[in-house]
Amino acid sequence: MKAAVLYEVNQPLVIEDVSLPKPGPREVLIRTTVAGLCHSDLHFMEGLYPHPLPAVLGHESAGVVEQVGSDVTYVKPGDHVVTCLSVFCGTCDNCTTGRTVLCTDTTVKLLPGASNRMQWSKPEKLHQFLNLSSFAEQMLVHENAIVKIRKEMPLDLAALIGCGVITGYGAVVNTAKVTAGETVAVIGCGGVGMAAINGAQIAGAGRIIAIDTNPAKLQLATKLGATDIINPADGDVVKQVRDLTNGGVHHSFEVLGRKETAEQAFGMLASGGTATIVGMIPFGQKIELHGFDFLRERRIQGSSMGSNHFRVDMPRLVDFYLRGRLHLEDWISAKLKLSEINEGFANMKAGKTLRSVIVFDS
Structure with a gap:
C-alpha cells in the first residue's frame, strides 16, 4: 500500500510502499477512505513536538473495516468507522472513573515508538503515529481506537469528527x-x-x-x-x-x-x-x-481531545449532522490525492484552507 512518510522534521512527506501484518488479537484492519490534514500533524512535521522518525503521520480519518483479529466483537468487515487517537483500555483508574481520554494502559494506548504494526523493505523501523497513521491506504489499529457509525453518514465528513470536530465540540460541551x-x-x-x-x-x-x-x-x-x-x-x-x-x-x-x-x-x-x-x-x-x-x-x-467519550460523542455528532445542526460541508476547503499531501500542508500553513482531506481510491 501507499503511505506518506515523514523522514525528517521540516522536510516534505515522501510517498512510500508500506505493508501491514494481519490483525492480531483485538486488532482491526481498516481500508482508509478519507484522512484529514490536521494542524497537530504539522506540529510534529515542524518538530514542535517530538516523535520517533521515520513515521507515517495522520490521525483524523474514516474508513471501512476489512479484517478483524481474534477476540474482536465490536466490529465486523464492512462496518463504517471513524478513528480516534484516544484509544482506551476500559480498565485503568482513569477509564473506570469516566476519563477514558486519559487512559494510562500503555499496552493498549501504545507510547510513541512502541508499536510494531508497520512494515517496509528498509532496515530502520517505521513508526506508527498516535496508534493510527492514517496517511496510508490501510490502518491497523486496536479495536478501542474506532467507533462504528451509521452508513448513511458520508465518510468524507465523518473523518472530520475523528479529531477536529470532537476536539472543538468536546472542549465546549465536555471540558468547559x-x-x-x-x-x-x-x-x-x-x-x-x-x-x-x-x-x-x-x-x-x-x-x-x-x-x-x-x-x-x-x-x-x-x-x-x-x-x-x-x-x-x-x-x-x-x-x-x-x-x-x-x-x-x-x-x-x-x-x-x-x-x-x-x-x-x-x-x-x-x-x-x-x-x-x-x-x-x-x-x-x-x-x-x-x-x-x-x-x-x-x-x-x-482540554485533551475535547475530554471525549468518543464511542458516545461521535455517534451523537453524526446525528447532529444528519439533523442539520452540525454544518460539516462548509469546512472542507479541498479534496486531495495522497500525492498532493505536501501541497495541502503548504496551503494550511499559508492560511488558505479551513480543512483539506485526502480521499483514497476505493
Whole structure:
C-alpha cells in the first residue's frame, strides 16, 4: 500500500510502499477512505513536538473495516468507522472513573515508538503515529481506537469528527460544560475553532464571539453560530471582548496553540470565568498570567481531545449532522490525492484552507 512518510522534521512527506501484518488479537484492519490534514500533524512535521522518525503521520480519518483479529466483537468487515487517537483500555483508574481520554494502559494506548504494526523493505523501523497513521491506504489499529457509525453518514465528513470536530465540540460541551445563556469567546477560526463555535451554538450559549484575522473565516463563523466577530487587526483583543460583553466572558477557548493567545484567553474572562486551552502550545513553552486575576476565581484549564467519550460523542455528532445542526460541508476547503499531501500542508500553513482531506481510491 501507499503511505506518506515523514523522514525528517521540516522536510516534505515522501510517498512510500508500506505493508501491514494481519490483525492480531483485538486488532482491526481498516481500508482508509478519507484522512484529514490536521494542524497537530504539522506540529510534529515542524518538530514542535517530538516523535520517533521515520513515521507515517495522520490521525483524523474514516474508513471501512476489512479484517478483524481474534477476540474482536465490536466490529465486523464492512462496518463504517471513524478513528480516534484516544484509544482506551476500559480498565485503568482513569477509564473506570469516566476519563477514558486519559487512559494510562500503555499496552493498549501504545507510547510513541512502541508499536510494531508497520512494515517496509528498509532496515530502520517505521513508526506508527498516535496508534493510527492514517496517511496510508490501510490502518491497523486496536479495536478501542474506532467507533462504528451509521452508513448513511458520508465518510468524507465523518473523518472530520475523528479529531477536529470532537476536539472543538468536546472542549465546549465536555471540558468547559458550557450551559445555555453563557457567553463564549473562541480565539482562532480554523477547523477546531469552528467546531467549538458550532458546539457552543448546540449547547445554547447566549453569545458566541469568534476571533480571527481572516475575514472569510469570520464570516463562515457567523454561519456556524457566532453572534459577534472580532479581528485582532482592529486593536487590543482583550479590550474588544471586555467592551463587547461589559466586563468579560464566562468561557474562552484558545485553539491556536500560542503563548500570547493563551494569555489573552485568560485576560478576557469575567470574574468566575474559565479559559480552556485547546491548542497545542509548542513543547517547553510557558505562559504568564497575572496572579491577582485568580483572586476573582478566574480559572484556566487544558482540554485533551475535547475530554471525549468518543464511542458516545461521535455517534451523537453524526446525528447532529444528519439533523442539520452540525454544518460539516462548509469546512472542507479541498479534496486531495495522497500525492498532493505536501501541497495541502503548504496551503494550511499559508492560511488558505479551513480543512483539506485526502480521499483514497476505493
